[in-house]
Amino acid sequence: MTTGAHIDFEFIEDDSRLDELVARLAEAPSYAVDTEFHRERTYFPQVALIQIADAHGTALIDALRVNLTPLAKVLEGPGTAIMHAARQDMEVLDRACGAVPTRLIDTQIEAGFLGYTSPSLASLLERELDVRVPKAERLTDWLKRPLGDTQLTYAASDVAHLLELHQVLNAQVDERGRGDWVAEACEELRTESRRHRDPDEAWTKIKEIRHLRGSKLAVAQSVARWREQKAIETDQTPRFILSDLGVVGVGSAMPTTIEQLRALRGVEGRSLRSTHADELLAVVRSSKSSTPQKPPSSQVPELPSELRPAVPLISAWVTQRARELKLETSLLATRADLEALLRGIPGARLAEGWRAEMVGEPIRRLLSGESALGFDRATGLVLVDQNKPDIG
Numbered sequence: 092m093t094t095g096a097h098i099d100f101e102f103i104e105d106d107s108r109l110d111e112l113v114a115r116l117a118e119a120p121s122y123a124v125d126t127e128f129h130r131e132r133t134y135f136p137q138v139a140l141i142q143i144a145d146a147h148g149t150a151l152i153d154a155l156r157v158n159l160t161p162l163a164k165v166l167e168g169p170g171t172a173i174m175h176a177a178r179q180d181m182e183v184l185d186r187a188c189g190a191v192p193t194r195l196i197d198t199q200i201e202a203g204f205l206g207y208t209s210p211s212l213a214s215l216l217e218r219e220l221d222v223r224v225p226k227a228e229r230l231t232d233w234l235k236r237p238l239g240d241t242q243l244t245y246a247a248s249d250v251a252h253l254l255e256l257h258q259v260l261n262a263q264v265d266e267r268g269r270g271d272w273v274a275e276a277c278e279e280l281r282t283e284s285r286r287h288r289d290p291d292e293a294w295t296k297i298k299e300i301r302h303l304r305g306s307k308l309a310v311a312q313s314v315a316r317w318r319e320q321k322a323i324e325t326d327q328t329p330r331f332i333l334s335d336l337g338v339v340g341v342g343s344a345m346p347t348t349i350e351q352l353r354a355l356r357g358v359e360g361r362s363l364r365s366t367h368a369d370e371l372l373a374v375v376r377s378s379k380s381s382t383p384q385k386p387p388s389s390q391v392p393e394l395p396s397e398l399r400p401a402v403p404l405i406s407a408w409v410t411q412r413a414r415e416l417k418l419e420t421s422l423l424a425t426r427a428d429l430e431a432l433l434r435g436i437p438g439a440r441l442a443e444g445w446r447a448e449m450v451g452e453p454i455r456r457l458l459s460g461e462s463a464l465g466f467d468r469a470t471g472l473v474l475v476d477q478n479k480p481d482i483g
Contacts, residue, residue: 432451
């Protein structure tokens with residue numbers, strides 16, 4: 092087994108060198124990209140480092156010292172970005188550079204279509220390339236400067252072998268005839284919404300609010316909205332503004348003084364600093380006579396009661412079908428996908444494309460009575476054609 096401990100890379104700490112890198116990468120047919128960021132105490136991710144590799148080498152960009160917006164030219168260029176578990180990195184790139192790749196291949200998705208279950212990059216490199224990458228620095232504080240050689244080597248290892256890994260996985264994907272499946276799944280990831288939560292809907296994420304009624308509910312909803320807006324304005328995690336328990340407590344007690352506010356469970360000292368306390372009390376006063384919001388209206392049809400018992404059984408069959416196809420179950424169908432199909436939602440993922448062929452159409456035949464689910468001790472759950480005794 093080889094080790095990724097010795098990796099040559101360029102460390103970019105000024106704008107002119109980034110411009111040189113962008114000029115090189117702008118027309119590259121493919122490039123690997125990853126990010127190091129933190130968001131434990133912030134609303135938005137704080138990017139610390141961006142790693143990029145192409146056929147010419149690996150570069151690490153110090154996001155604390157370099158203006159990252161020129162990277163948009165690379166992301167929006169003709170090249171394909173090769174990433175691993177890209178969802179959060181896409182959000183980071185969008186916020187830091189104002190762009191996401193126009194073409195994306197996620198190696199975790201590729202691996203999922205080969206039977207891997209949400210594999211880490213390290214495990215894939217070890218199994219597919221016989222390369223072991225350093226792991227000691229994965230919990231490092233990427234916002235501290237200077238970064239040490241071991242930290243930079245660890246960061247470089249996230250992209251140094253990614254293009255080769257894609258080539259190996261892509262060959263296997265093509266051999267199984269699943270290239271279109273991978274492309275479709277990666278495009279779904281690339282184009283999914285990355286907008287932050289609507290403050291007006293913030294209250295729907297707090298379970299305890301459901302127990303409140305009338306003016307207490309209206310106050311709690313307004314406090315949740317205020318907390319979300321304040322978190323966005325100050326770039327803090329909402330719970331550092333006010334805990335969920337504090338939101339419910341303020342709604343339930345509807346305090347009128349700082350002393351009453353301070354006495355509430357879940358309201359910590361930081362919630363009373365500066366103008367926060369006055370703002371919070373003003374929110375309570377202004378919302379006491381308000382009418383509570385109803386949950387966001389939904390045009391999604393209810394799942395017919397007669398089909399609800401079928402969901403676990405169909406889900407079990409889909410899990411088995413994924414094993415037979417040697418792909419990760421969530422790529423084939425999630426429970427939400429199954430319920431969307433059963434509800435008849437237009438554009439449901441299982442009603443279109445390759446998923447319709449693999450599971451959507453068989454489920455339709457099952458629900459229409461054309462097929463039935465049976466059990467075979469050797470193969471497990473099987474779909475039986477009601478008109479013919481064949482098992483498929």
